[in-house]
Amino acid sequence: MTDFSPPDLAVPVRADIVLPCLDEAAALPRVLARIPDGWRAVVVDNGSTDGSAEIARSLGATVVHEPRRGFGAACHAGLLAAEAEYVCFCDCDGSLDPALLPGLVRRVAAGEGDLLLGRRRPEGRGAWPLHARAGNLALARMLRVRTGLRLHDLGPMRAARREALLALDLTDRRSGYPLQMVVRASDAGLRVAEVDVPYLPRTGKSKVTGTWRGTWHAVRDMRAVLRQPPQRTPETARAEAVR
Structure with a gap:
């Protein structure tokens, strides 16, 4: 783990930020106001009925519509719509x-690192409910057994090169998408690391981990990812051919 420190402003970087969105009208103005200058916000509307897409568009974001419900479906649609060398993911x-x-x-x-994850450090009452934290901890332990990665969090804030992520051929379109990204990155030999980031109480009601039931469904999806066999990458195929 690496502690988060202020970025070196002398080094210019640019990225597209994928923001999966389902009824986040109340939070969008504040979130989009925090997008770094020169970066592009890609808001992926996953069937909102509260005008989220219109608000995002009026605030200058690129809006992508993904009719298939699912966190992974929204994230992957954003990845495919991204154009910058670097792609980030962040809840909105x-x-x-x-x-x-x-x-x-x-x-x-x-x-x-090749894939950087934000390790959530809760600030403020209710920022991270106990049941969601417990589910995340259990998955982190299972991930360690499966990959050897000693991560503490499988949070939604992350950054990587776009081409590296596309090469992972991610297939999960539900709650298992973030975990599949980490597992396949590890299988492909990419370096996965995490940095501390503050985690605040969300605006509005959670659609996934706001309840024990939602957390259970997310854990179920992710456990299915962990049961998948290691992906056979081009690098693996070449090594096998040499043997």
């Missing part, structure tokens, strides 16, 4: 600050 419920993302991207650009 106000719990995470997009202004911190240049620090993660600079670390990727500097070669400190």
Whole structure:
């Protein structure tokens, strides 16, 4: 783990930020106001009925419509719509600050890691419910057994090169998407690391981990990812051919 520190402003970086969105009208103005200058916000509307798409568009974001419901479906649609060399992911419920993302991207650009995850450090009452934290901890332990990665959090804030993520051929379109990204990155030999980021109480009601039931469904989806066999990458195929 690496502690988060202020980014070196002398190093210019640019990225597209994927923001999966389902009824986040209340949080969007504050979140989009925190997008770094020169970066593009890609808001992926996943069937909102509260005018989220219109608000995002009026505030200058690129809006992508993904009719298939699912966190993974929204994230992957954003990845496919991204054009910058670096791609970031961030919730758009106000719990995470997009202004911190240049620090993660600079670390990727500097070669400190290929996939940087934000390790959530809760600030404020109710920022991270106990049941959601417990589910995350259990998954982190299972991930360690499966990959050897000693991560503490599988949070939604992350940064990587776009081409590296596309090469992972991610297939999960539900809650298992973030975990599949980490598992396949590890299988492909990418370096996965985490940095501390503040985690605030979200604006509005959580659609996934706001209840024990939602957390259970998310854990179920992620456990299914962990049961998948390691992906056979081109590098693996070449090594097998040599043997």
